[in-house]
Amino acid sequence: MAQTAEEFQARCEQAQVHTVEIAAPDTQGHLRGKRVPVGRFFGTTLKTGVNIADAMFVFDMQNDLPDNPYINMDSGYLDCTLVPDPSTGRLLTHRPGYALVFADALDHHGQPHPLAPRTLLAAQVARCEEAGLAPVVATELEFYLCTPDLEPIQSHIQYSSLTDGTDVEACLAEMRSALAGAGLEVESSNAEYGPGQFEINIGHADAMTCADNTVLFKSIVKQVASTYGLLATFMPKPWAEQSGSGQHIHTSMSADGANAFADSNGSPNDLMAKWVAGLLAHAEAMTLLGAPTLNGPKRIRPYTFAPTHIHWGLDNRSVLCRCICEANSAANRVEFRSAGADANPYLMIAAILAAGFDGVQRNLELGPMSEGDMYSNPGECVALPATLEDAVARFSGSALADMLGEMFAISYAGIAQHEIALAAENSSDPDDVNDWERERFAEHS
Numbered sequence: 001m002a003q004t005a006e007e008f009q010a011r012c013e014q015a016q017v018h019t020v021e022i023a024a025p026d027t028q029g030h031l032r033g034k035r036v037p038v039g040r041f042f043g044t045t046l047k048t049g050v051n052i053a054d055a056m057f058v059f060d061m062q063n064d065l066p067d068n069p070y071i072n073m074d075s076g077y078l079d080c081t082l083v084p085d086p087s088t089g090r091l092l093t094h095r096p097g098y099a100l101v102f103a104d105a106l107d108h109h110g111q112p113h114p115l116a117p118r119t120l121l122a123a124q125v126a127r128c129e130e131a132g133l134a135p136v137v138a139t140e141l142e143f144y145l146c147t148p149d150l151e152p153i154q155s156h157i158q159y160s161s162l163t164d165g166t167d168v169e170a171c172l173a174e175m176r177s178a179l180a181g182a183g184l185e186v187e188s189s190n191a192e193y194g195p196g197q198f199e200i201n202i203g204h205a206d207a208m209t210c211a212d213n214t215v216l217f218k219s220i221v222k223q224v225a226s227t228y229g230l231l232a233t234f235m236p237k238p239w240a241e242q243s244g245s246g247q248h249i250h251t252s253m254s255a256d257g258a259n260a261f262a263d264s265n266g267s268p269n270d271l272m273a274k275w276v277a278g279l280l281a282h283a284e285a286m287t288l289l290g291a292p293t294l295n296g297p298k299r300i301r302p303y304t305f306a307p308t309h310i311h312w313g314l315d316n317r318s319v320l321c322r323c324i325c326e327a328n329s330a331a332n333r334v335e336f337r338s339a340g341a342d343a344n345p346y347l348m349i350a351a352i353l354a355a356g357f358d359g360v361q362r363n364l365e366l367g368p369m370s371e372g373d374m375y376s377n378p379g380e381c382v383a384l385p386a387t388l389e390d391a392v393a394r395f396s397g398s399a400l401a402d403m404l405g406e407m408f409a410i411s412y413a414g415i416a417q418h419e420i421a422l423a424a425e426n427s428s429d430p431d432d433v434n435d436w437e438r439e440r441f442a443e444h445s
């Protein structure tokens with residue numbers, strides 16, 4: 001979507017846009033920013049940006065401010081500047097008159113803010129691109145539709161049924177059309193393996209566009225659901241006894257305009273093998289980014305279609321890294337299956353690129369693939385952290401944390417420590433999900 005400012009302005013004029021939303025993701029993956037009248041946007045704000053408190057990068061899900069060594073009362077919660085990138089501008093057709101543009105956050109020195117998720121992702125994309133590899137990424141998110149008092153809207157499971165659930169199809173159709181209106185390539189939607197759980201698939205894109213699309217996807221799905229009096233939640237495990245909601249992340253590499261994994265015929269080619277070896281090498285540390293609250297690790301349980309161990313395989317839904325390796329196929333890719341639907345896609349994709357690229361740079365060797373039911377037979381494979389405490393322990397001081405940057409790593413682990421302290425007061429059973437947890441995470445995940 002290489003769109004100039006003039007092209008975006010012409011689209012806004014044609015669609016009679018009156019307000020442009022300047023949007024930046026916070027650390028939880030929630031879009032924050034400001035609404036600006038369209039005339040002022042193209043006259044002034046496009047160049048100057050808008051100011052916003054950098055507290056947004058240390059908020060928890062409820063906008064509390066856990067202790068942070070960098071952003072705190074002593075530092076004064078400084079303003080940062082959100083500078084819009086007009087090439088990312090979208091029309092929000094489900095709210096006629098509104099457009100949205102993504103922005104990068106600059107700190108008070110005018111430098112990319114070191115805690116802004118877009119800054120972290122841009123750095124990892126640049127590392128790959130310097131080596132002639134352009135990451136191509138798709139996310140696949142699941143969500144539940146529930147009533148405002150957090151009951152699922154269905155009491156039964158009818159996976160991919162085209163007969164059941166037509167009562168909610170009007171809502172899903174409106175979601176699909178709102179997503180398409182905002183420039184996302186809608187591939188399909190289906191009922192998932194949970195009561196009131198759905199999935200909508202969106203086409204792949206470059207890494208930054210994919211992350212932008214993913215947070216916009218979540219925002220639009222929630223906005224449309226609310227017009228039906230419903231809540232769409234991306235909480236990873238809203239009910240202990242039902243399926244969790246995952247965020248599967250597919251990556252491939254484009255080199256000279258072609259998929260560099262294309263000749264992975266029946267098994268990963270050399271580049272894909274190193275890429276997957278890197279993902280496996282850093283998978284333990286990555287868990288925190290995929291499961292940043294006490295709820296996420298509860299999704300990592302046997303027989304849930306979420307992976308419990310560190311392994312790779314071909315088309316097998318019980319492995320962590322599912323490799324699609326078809327004869328001469330431009331669709332060959334690696335699916336990383338451990339992140340929950342609440343994971344911040346910028347941070348999770350940044351971690352995947354850092355890990356995969358590390359495998360390529362260090363020529364890591366890929367061990368044997370796993371076959372069959374990897375829940376009953378994980379063999380020697382290392383288990384993924386199944387609690388938030390363990391996820392923090394494996395992230396802090398890891399090579400992955402170094403690659404993402406010390407300031408980010410310390411700040412991020414600090415937010416998780418605050419979640420651990422709250423969980424200790426409010427939720428004692430690691431295998432149950434209580435009302436406190438749903439009330440804390442369902443609405444804004």
Ligand code: GLU
Binds near residue numbers: 307317337
């Ligand atoms: N709901 C599963 C998860 O939490 C994934 C199911 C699927 O394979 O689509 O990851």
Ligand code: MG
Binds near residue numbers: 142192199
């Ligand atoms: Mg699914």
